[in-house]
Amino acid sequence: MRQSHLFTKTRREAPKNEEAKNAQLLIRGGFINKEMAGVYSFLPLGLKVIKNIKKIVAEEMEKLGSQEIIMSTLQNKETWEKTDRWDDGKVDIWFKSAFKNGSEVGFGWSHEEPIVEMMKSHVSSYHDLPVTVHQFQNKLRNEVRAKSGIMRCREFVMKDMYCFALTEEENLTFYNRVIEAYLNVFRRVGLGDITFVTSASGGVFTDAFSHEFQTVCATGEDNTYIHKDGKLALNEEIFNDKTLKKLGAKKSDFEIKKTTEVGNIFNFGTQKSEQLGLYVSDNNGKKKPVFLSSYGIGVTRLMGTIVEVLSDDKGIIWPRGVSPFEIHLLSLTDGSKKFADDIYESLVSRGIEVLYDDRDLRAGEKFTDSDLIGIPTRIIVGEKTIKSGMLEIKDRLTDKIKELTLKDLINELKN
Amino acid sequence: MRQSHLFTKTRREAPKNEEAKNAQLLIRGGFINKEMAGVYSFLPLGLKVIKNIKKIVAEEMEKLGSQEIIMSTLQNKETWEKTDRWDDGKVDIWFKSAFKNGSEVGFGWSHEEPIVEMMKSHVSSYHDLPVTVHQFQNKLRNEVRAKSGIMRCREFVMKDMYCFALTEEENLTFYNRVIEAYLNVFRRVGLGDITFVTSASGGVFTDAFSHEFQTVCATGEDNTYIHKDGKLALNEEIFNDKTLKKLGAKKSDFEIKKTTEVGNIFNFGTQKSEQLGLYVSDNNGKKKPVFLSSYGIGVTRLMGTIVEVLSDDKGIIWPRGVSPFEIHLLSLTDGSKKFADDIYESLVSRGIEVLYDDRDLRAGEKFTDSDLIGIPTRIIVGEKTIKSGMLEIKDRLTDKIKELTLKDLINELKN
Numbered sequence: 001m002r003q004s005h006l007f008t009k010t011r012r013e014a015p016k017n018e019e020a021k022n023a024q025l026l027i028r029g030g031f032i033n034k035e036m037a038g039v040y041s042f043l044p045l046g047l048k049v050i051k052n053i054k055k056i057v058a059e060e061m062e063k064l065g066s067q068e069i070i071m072s073t074l075q076n077k078e079t080w081e082k083t084d085r086w087d088d089g090k091v092d093i094w095f096k097s098a099f100k101n102g103s104e105v106g107f108g109w110s111h112e113e114p115i116v117e118m119m120k121s122h123v124s125s126y127h128d129l130p131v132t133v134h135q136f137q138n139k140l141r142n143e144v145r146a147k148s149g150i151m152r153c154r155e156f157v158m159k160d161m162y163c164f165a166l167t168e169e170e171n172l173t174f175y176n177r178v179i180e181a182y183l184n185v186f187r188r189v190g191l192g193d194i195t196f197v198t199s200a201s202g203g204v205f206t207d208a209f210s211h212e213f214q215t216v217c218a219t220g221e222d223n224t225y226i227h228k229d230g231k232l233a234l235n236e237e238i239f240n241d242k243t244l245k246k247l248g249a250k251k252s253d254f255e256i257k258k259t260t261e262v263g264n265i266f267n268f269g270t271q272k273s274e275q276l277g278l279y280v281s282d283n284n285g286k287k288k289p290v291f292l293s294s295y296g297i298g299v300t301r302l303m304g305t306i307v308e309v310l311s312d313d314k315g316i317i318w319p320r321g322v323s324p325f326e327i328h329l330l331s332l333t334d335g336s337k338k339f340a341d342d343i344y345e346s347l348v349s350r351g352i353e354v355l356y357d358d359r360d361l362r363a364g365e366k367f368t369d370s371d372l373i374g375i376p377t378r379i380i381v382g383e384k385t386i387k388s389g390m391l392e393i394k395d396r397l398t399d400k401i402k403e404l405t406l407k408d409l410i411n412e413l414k415n
Numbered sequence: 416m417r418q419s420h421l422f423t424k425t426r427r428e429a430p431k432n433e434e435a436k437n438a439q440l441l442i443r444g445g446f447i448n449k450e451m452a453g454v455y456s457f458l459p460l461g462l463k464v465i466k467n468i469k470k471i472v473a474e475e476m477e478k479l480g481s482q483e484i485i486m487s488t489l490q491n492k493e494t495w496e497k498t499d500r501w502d503d504g505k506v507d508i509w510f511k512s513a514f515k516n517g518s519e520v521g522f523g524w525s526h527e528e529p530i531v532e533m534m535k536s537h538v539s540s541y542h543d544l545p546v547t548v549h550q551f552q553n554k555l556r557n558e559v560r561a562k563s564g565i566m567r568c569r570e571f572v573m574k575d576m577y578c579f580a581l582t583e584e585e586n587l588t589f590y591n592r593v594i595e596a597y598l599n600v601f602r603r604v605g606l607g608d609i610t611f612v613t614s615a616s617g618g619v620f621t622d623a624f625s626h627e628f629q630t631v632c633a634t635g636e637d638n639t640y641i642h643k644d645g646k647l648a649l650n651e652e653i654f655n656d657k658t659l660k661k662l663g664a665k666k667s668d669f670e671i672k673k674t675t676e677v678g679n680i681f682n683f684g685t686q687k688s689e690q691l692g693l694y695v696s697d698n699n700g701k702k703k704p705v706f707l708s709s710y711g712i713g714v715t716r717l718m719g720t721i722v723e724v725l726s727d728d729k730g731i732i733w734p735r736g737v738s739p740f741e742i743h744l745l746s747l748t749d750g751s752k753k754f755a756d757d758i759y760e761s762l763v764s765r766g767i768e769v770l771y772d773d774r775d776l777r778a779g780e781k782f783t784d785s786d787l788i789g790i791p792t793r794i795i796v797g798e799k800t801i802k803s804g805m806l807e808i809k810d811r812l813t814d815k816i817k818e819l820t821l822k823d824l825i826n827e828l829k830n
Contacts, residue, residue: 007482007546009537033533036520041486041533044548050485067422070465071456073488073553074570095512097522099569100559105451107512107522118448118456122424131422133459138488138553144515154514155489 605734
C-alpha cells in the first residue's frame with residue numbers, strides 16, 4: 001500500500017486522557033481511534049494487525065478440530081436467568097436495554113449460556129460428542145474503570161472456544177491439547193519467550209493445579225514466580241513451601257515477575273448443562289449432562305500486550321507474524337521515487353505486503369513515522385541506492401543495517 | 416469437511432414462530448440459530464456463506480480504493496447530539512444503555528456520525544481528499560417488527576462505505592463508480608440477472624433521479640417497473656407520464672415486479688461535516704466543509720435474499736460464489752466409503768472445498784439433506800461407481816446428471 005493513499009496520520013503526542021502505553025503508541029501510529037474510555041475503533045493498520053492475530057488463532061483452533069460460528073450480541077434474559085447470571089447483583093458488567101415492547105435484552109459480555117442453549121438443537125447422543133466450537137466475538141462489558149488501553153476494554157474482540165464432552169476425561173484430554181495450541185499461538189505472535197503456562201490454585205480441572213497463560217509485562221497486574229529453567233511458572237497465591245515441596249523445587253530458583261494474563265480457561269463440569277438442560281443419551285440410552293470447558297484469548301488484549309512489551313522510545317516493534325506489513329519501503333528523495341516505485345511493484349507482484357512511503361516529506365519525518373509504526377523490516381531507497389543498486393535494509397528491532405540486491409532480498413523473504 | 420464432524424443437524428420442520436422462507440430453510444439446514452425474533456447466530460455453514468459474500472464485497476470495495484476499518488458498537492451520546500439524532504423522537508431504533516457512572520451510551524445502528532468525528536483526526540487539507548473507508552459492522556436496531564428472517568434483523572452484518580470528497584463533482588464521480596462495483600457484487604453472488612439499478616425519486620444526488628438497487632423477489636416489500644430491455648427500471652413512485660416522457664419510454668414496455676432493496680446510497684452533501692466540524696483547507700487555504708456520501712450493502716440481508724429467490728420445495732440452491740462448499744460428496748453404502756474417502760482426499764488436496772457426507776445414514780436421508788443444504792454440485796459414490804470408475808455428478812439447480820472420471824471433474828472445476 002502506498003502511504004500517500006493511507007488516510008491515517010501519525011501524531012507526535014498521544015491524547016492527554018490516555019494513560020496506557022499501548023494505546024498511546026497505537027493512537028500516535030494511527031492504528032486505533034479512541035471513541036471513549038475503554039472503547040476504540042480500529043483503523044486500517046490496526047485492523048490488519050487484528051486480522052493477522054485472528055488468522056494465527058483460527059489456524060491453531062482449526063487444528064484442534066474446532067468449528068467456527070458467530071453468536072449474536074443481543075441476548076435473551078430467559079437464558080441467563082436459568083443460571084442465575086442475569087441479575088446485576090450477580091454479574092456486574094452487563095449492558096442492558098429494552099425492546100419496544102418493554103422486554104429486557106442483554107448485550108453479550110460472555111456467550112457461555114447462549115452457546116449451551118444453542119447446542120441443545122444439535123447435540124442429543126453420545127455419538128455427537130465431543131464437539132468444539134469457537135468464535136471471534138465483539139464482547140461488551142460495563143467495566144467501572146478502563147485505563148489499560150486495548151488491554152482491558154468495554155468493547156473488545158475475544159476468541160472464545162467451547163468444548164462439549166461426554167466425560168471429564170474427554171474434557172481433560174481436550175484441555176491438554178488446547179495448552180499446546182495456545183502456546184503455539186503465543187509463539188507465533190512473538191510472545192513465545194515471555195509467555196508461561198502457570199500453575200495456579202483452584203480446581204479448574206480435577207488436577208491439584210489449574211493453569212493460566214501469563215506474559216511477562218512491566219505493566220501487568222499479576223505476579224508470577226518463574227523458575228530459572230524457564231519451564232515452570234507459579235502463580236503468586238500458590239508460591240509456598242507446600243507447593244514447592246510437592247514439585248520438588250527450590251525457592252531460590254524462582255524469580256518474581258510482573259505478568260499479564262493472555263489466555264484463560266474455565267471448567268464448568270456439568271453444572272451449566274444441568275442448569276440449561278443440555279443432555280445426551282449415553283451408549284446405554286441413559287440421559288447424561290454434558291461436560292463443558294471454555295477457552296479464551298482476548299485478540300485485542302493480545303495486540304495491546306504485544307505493543308506494551310515490544311516497543312521502545314521511538315515506537316512499536318511488531319513481530320513478523322502480526323505486523324501490518326512485512327516491509328516498510330521508504331523513498332527518500334524525488335530522484336529516488338522512480339527506482340522505489342519499481343521495487344514496490346516488484347515486491348507486491350510477488351505477494352509481499354509492503355507499506356511504501358511515497359509521500360513528499362523530508363527523510364527525517366519518514367524515519368520518525370517508520371519507527372513509530374514499527375514494521376520489522378525497512379528498505380531505504382535514496383540517491384546512493386540508485387548508483388549502487390544495493391538496497392539498504394534496516395531491522396527495526398536490532399537497528400542493524402545490511403545491503404542486499406533486490407533479488408537477494410526477495411530470496412531471503414521467501415525463506 | 417466430513418459431515419460426520421459437522422456438529423449441526425438438519426431439521427424436517429422449521430420452528431413454528433418463524434414465518435420467513437429464508438429463515439425457515441436456513442434453520443432447517445443448520446446454517447443459523449434463532450436467538451429471538453430478529454436475532455440469529457450463524458453456525459459453521461452459515462458463517463461460511465457470510466464469509467464468501469464478505470470476500471466478494473471486500474474485493475469490489477478495495478478495487479474502488481476503499482480502506483477497511485472497524486468502528487465500535489458503543490457510541491458517544493455527544494457525537495449524535497451534534498446532528499440531533501440522539502433523541503428517540505428523531506431516531507426510533509436506538510438501543511441505549513448506561514455506564515456505571517450513569518452516563519448514557521448508544522449501540523451503533525449506523526456509523527455515519529462516529530466516522531465523520533473520527534475523520535477529523537486524519538483529514539485537514541484538500542490533499543487528503545478524496546478518502547473512502549468501509550467496514551463490515553454488526554448493526555443493532557431496535558425494530559418494532561422483525562418477521563423477515565435474516566432480511567430485516569435487530570442485529571445484522573452490514574458493509575457500510577463512506578466517501579469523503581472535496582467537491583460535489585468528486586462525490587458524484589465516486590458514486591458512479593460504486594454503481595458499477597455494486598452491480599459486480601450482485602452478479603458475483605448470483606443475483607445479477609434479477610437485480611436492477613432503479614431510478615427513484617428524491618435528490619440523493621443533484622441529478623433528477625436517485626438510484627436504488629432492487630432484486631426481484633416474490634416476498635419483496637417494493638414494486639419496481641422493469642423495462643423489457645432489462646436495462647431500465649423505475650421505482651413505483653416515479654412511474655408516471657412525466658418520467659416516461661422524459662426518458663422517451665413507453666408504458667406498455669414495462670412490467671411491474673415485487674422487489675427487495677439490496678443496496679442503498681445516501682448523499683449528505685456537506686451537512687454532516689458542517690454539523691460535526693469536518694473541514695479541510697482548499698488550495699487557497701480557505702476552510703471548506705467536506706462532502707459525504709455513504710453506501711450500504713446488508714451482508715446478512717443479501718444472504719437472506721439469495722435464499723428467498725434461489726430455492727425450491729426441497730431446499731436452498733446456492734450460487735457457486737457463495738455456496739459454503741463447492742462440492743457435496745455423498746457416499747451411499749459401507750462398501751463405497753473407501754472409494755469416497757480417496758475422492759475426498761484427492762479433491763481437498765487440490766484446494767477444492769468439499770462437504771463429504773460420510774455419515775452412517777440411508778441414501779434417502781443423505782439426498783434429502785443434500786437438497787436442503789443446497790451445495791450446487793453433488794457427487795454420488797455408490798457400488799456402481801466402484802465398478803465403472805465414473806462419478807455421478809448432479810447439478811442442484813438443473814437436476815441434470817452427468818458421469819465423469821475424477822480426473823475430468825478436477826479439470827472441469829479448475830476452469
